[in-house]
Amino acid sequence: xxxxxxxxxxxxxxxxxxxxxxxxxxxxxxxxxxxxxxxxxxxxxxxxxxxxxxxxxxxxxxxxxxxxxxxxxxxxxxxxxxxxxxxxxxxxxxxxxxxxxxxxxxxxxxxx
Amino acid sequence: xxxxxxxxxxxxxxxxxxxxxxxxxxxxxxxxxxxxxxxxxxxxxxxxxxxxxxxxxxxxxxxxxxxxxxxxxxxxxxxxxxxxxxxxxxxxxxxxxxxxxxxxxxxxxxxxx
Numbered sequence: 001x002x003x004x005x006x007x008x009x010x011x012x013x014x015x016x017x018x019x020x021x022x023x024x025x026x027x028x029x030x031x032x033x034x035x036x037x038x039x040x041x042x043x044x045x046x047x048x049x050x051x052x053x054x055x056x057x058x059x060x061x062x063x064x065x066x067x068x069x070x071x072x073x074x075x076x077x078x079x080x081x082x083x084x085x086x087x088x089x090x091x092x093x094x095x096x097x098x099x100x101x102x103x104x105x106x107x108x109x110x111x112x
Numbered sequence: 113x114x115x116x117x118x119x120x121x122x123x124x125x126x127x128x129x130x131x132x133x134x135x136x137x138x139x140x141x142x143x144x145x146x147x148x149x150x151x152x153x154x155x156x157x158x159x160x161x162x163x164x165x166x167x168x169x170x171x172x173x174x175x176x177x178x179x180x181x182x183x184x185x186x187x188x189x190x191x192x193x194x195x196x197x198x199x200x201x202x203x204x205x206x207x208x209x210x211x212x213x214x215x216x217x218x219x220x221x222x223x224x225x
Contacts, residue, residue, distance in 0.1 A: 016187060029139070032211065043203055043216030044155075050210050090155065098143055098210035100153045 002027040002093050006103035014111050015083055021076040021106045023091030033074040034092045034100065035065055044090060061085065069097065086110045114138070118204050120216035126225050130192040133220045136185055137206030145214060146179055146189050147203040155203075161187065194224045 005021040036044040048059025
């Protein structure tokens with residue numbers, strides 16, 4: 001069975017600092033990995049996805065993630081965060097059936 | 113292009129009442145998903161449909177929950193009878209394929225008193 005673990009439930013950071021949100025997965029089959037962001041009172045929006053190819057994936061809003069098969073990780077990074085990046089971030093894994101398994105989410109809080 | 117549309121946005125009702133949540137997926141998307149989000153359990157997949165056919169309903173908590181997709185542009189999630197522990201935000205999402213992102217609606221915030 002597939003599962004996703006987001007290692008930090010909350011990450012406080014100051015504006016313009018770099019940030020890394022950690023995600024580990026377990027799966028016995030080829031995986032497809034996603035990061036979604038949820039702003040207050042809204043649904044989830046796709047930040048980026050990894051299906052195959054280059055292990056470094058660039059997404060919207062300056063975010064990027066690196067797929068590491070040996071460490072079964074897919075950590076999300078941004079070199080310099082803004083107040084507007086304050087939101088909840090979800091890592092998810094999918095098989096080719098299209099079903100997504102989400103992690104518990106990481107609340108990113110950017111302070112001035 | 114209109115996104116996934118859910119209604120109502122908020123619903124407050126008393127326990128024992130029937131609740132119906134509605135979803136209109138994005139035109140051309142052939143897969144539809146219903147999720148429930150709570151602080152305690154996070155985001156849980158309840159059921160999903162491919163081409164209007166239910167594929168996996170293993171996440172549906174119990175027989176009080178049912179979902180239908182009578183056509184490609186409409187789905188409902190029904191709870192009967194409702195209980196306070198059903199209080200949550202319910203999301204609908206749609207996608208055109210397994211390698212495409214899921215597009216989420218803004219959710220229905222359900223409170224059962």
